[in-house]
Amino acid sequence: MPEPENISSLIASCAASMPDRPAVIDGSRTISFKDLEAEVALLAAGLARAGIKPGTRAALMVTPSIEFVALTFALYRAGAVTVLIDPGIGLANMKRCLAEAAPEAFVGIPKAQAARLLLGWAKTSRLNITVGRSWFPGSSTLADIRALGAGAPAPDPRATPAAASINFTSGSTGAPKGAVYTHAMFAAQAAMLKDYFKIAPGAYSVPTFPLFALFDVALGLTIVIPPMDFTRPAAVDTAMLSGLINKHNAVQLFGSPALIDALGRYGERSGAALPSLERVISCGAPVSAAVIARISKMLKPGTPVSTPYGATEALPVACISGEELASLKPAPGVCVGYNWPGVDTFIIKISDEAITGWSDSLVLKDGEIGEIVVKGLIVSAEYYGRPESDALAKIRGAGSELYHRMGDAGWRDAAGRLWFCGRKSHRVTTASGTLFTIPCEAVFNAHPSVRRSALVGTGPAGSQTPALCVELEKGAAPGPALTSELLALGGANELTKNIKTVLYHPGFPVDIRHNAKISREKLAIWAAARTGTR
The missing domain is CATH 3.40.50.980 (Rossmann fold)
Structure with a gap:
């Protein structure tokens, strides 16, 4: 293009x-x-x-x-x-x-x-x-x-x-x-999306996020706009959405993880199928294997469920399909796949300070957790009117090279795949070491009564006390027995053996855009009040 x-x-x-x-x-x-x-x-x-x-x-x-x-x-x-x-x-x-x-x-x-x-x-x-x-x-x-x-x-x-x-x-x-x-x-993003997903003009798409609706129509897809509140994707009328996809034989669905979760649960309850879809795309927050498995049951065999990784400042960065994700052995974090063609990624030592110039000495070895840095045509060069934010997020390289610090912690495996371990600012720094949210939460999310969990730290940085906030599945009830089971799960894993506090929350605060990013900052304040620590 x-x-x-x-x-x-x-x-x-x-x-x-x-x-x-x-x-x-x-x-x-x-x-x-x-x-x-x-x-x-x-x-x-x-x-x-x-x-x-x-x-x-x-x-x-x-x-x-x-x-x-x-x-x-x-x-x-x-x-x-x-x-x-x-x-x-x-x-x-x-x-x-x-x-x-x-x-x-x-x-x-x-x-x-x-x-x-x-x-x-x-x-x-x-x-x-x-x-x-x-x-x-x-x-x-x-x-x-x-x-x-x-x-x-x-x-x-x-x-x-x-x-x-x-x-x-x-x-x-x-x-x-x-x-x-x-x-x-914009042109680079459109070309990358078209080439990667093999988007052919003339088909129908049901986008549930405005920016992707614009890309779809620019690439020649007919977009069908669902009657929904786009600021509350998790509350979408799933029967309506399913019917709209089938009415138009749509080949593509883009939705936040919360929307895809809601749609998959509807399919599980109703037996509804979405046989026309050729691809489902979900991003904005980590997408669990359970969510991918549920939505996949609504699709014809072999239909990919793709979970691109990126951010407003750099998108797309990497991608993985649900099928590949299911084939991987468990490892710390969530695998977000290989670099998108045309994008370079690096793992550097975690720092909360500005980095004025790029050096290869910043880069960590494969397998080490650090912060994710991106370079490519899809990187925004600046924040409008925020030079202090530019200083913290951008690294200047040789000539016109520009690197963007994603603000995410992660690592690269021996095959070259990226693994996401949570937001850098959400890491919990204890006296005995640093805990990263996504690897720790995965241990507890394996319990059938847990819908999702969030690790937060209370107390001063460097000597924080980890606390696990838990949102339960519908019908599950908190109690001493469940707490004991969760602590036993955590105690059996080297990553989570020092997490001794479990707090039950009725419904996590989440972002509006995707209804999937957990506001751990708010949960940390709530947990501190519950435990009497600051």
Whole structure:
């Protein structure tokens, strides 16, 4: 796939090669690639006449829909730098992120525009566009933008700036940060996804995460937008989702681990099958073997369930299929597979300090746990307006080489596969050594009554006391007998023999984006209060 000057040119290419194919199915509405390209061109011209210049930062707060897809690519074509923030990060974080990005335009549904006015969001915005009915003074509508675009010249693609988007992280392990994406980075990601998964235009996909919906349609898939709350994927109507996949004979499903878990449990209860799917893709947090096994029972034999590894700042990094995962012998952590073609990864000695320059002496031997570092075209070069975060996360190499510190602990096996051991900031440092979350939790997750567990530390770093927080399966009850069984499991394993505290939690706090990343920071505070330690 040749690198486009502007990522929106992928829509134009699809329109030229398959004009009448449906691009987006949104409930009872459908738009073809030809009509989507026409809408993108019209809106881009209108946005330019309304004041969007190359480099203008434009916040986009529109729910997944035909309008969301058209506006995203129209903003790119107009040369805007879109500001994308997960609406589930909370009102305070949303206001802070918008203040940090300082958008000059704000495009949103009526609810978002009302929040902008009432809560003081995006005070820097001088162009406000409402997607839907507008009751807001000084706000344009999509109809206004289309009218401006009629007969107006198309934006010059040669004026496209390098930056395409500011994509904010979920903030699951700290304050959300805006990773700057370039058009070249988007193009590299699209090409890598297409080649790795052998995505062929003309098929149907059901994406349940907005960013992947954009990649799918740009690669020529017809996306079917499910009627769901995209900020609560674990609460999806699984019968609806299953029916939608089968109605359209969809070949691809992307979902967070929590959504895939919910769908697999539905299949287990109902006997529902998803025979048309050719691939299931899940990322955002570790995906357990049990989750993969449940969803695989709904698929025809041999259908891969792939779990890519990456982050907002670098995606995709590595990948593994459920079949390969099941074939591996147990080892510390979760295997996330081999490097994605075109991506280099390294394991370096763990440090919480900035590293000013790359040196091969930083790299650990295979088998040693350290922090994961990534290099490649899919790495975001910077956080917007956060030089202190850049200093901690980026390492400069020779020439223009850039390395990104993932903030994850892990190791590489003798075959070259990466293993994920948890977030670096979640490691528990005790007087007798360092405990990493994922390897320790796996020991206890093997108990049939445990839905999931989370290792946290209480007390000062270096002399922390480990505590295991446990969320039980439905129908299981906490009690002395279960606690004894869990402590016996832990005591029999060298990794977990010093974990002596088990606390039962009714429902772990998780991130909004994927409903799968456990907020161990919140659990640590809760555990400290329960145990009387700080």
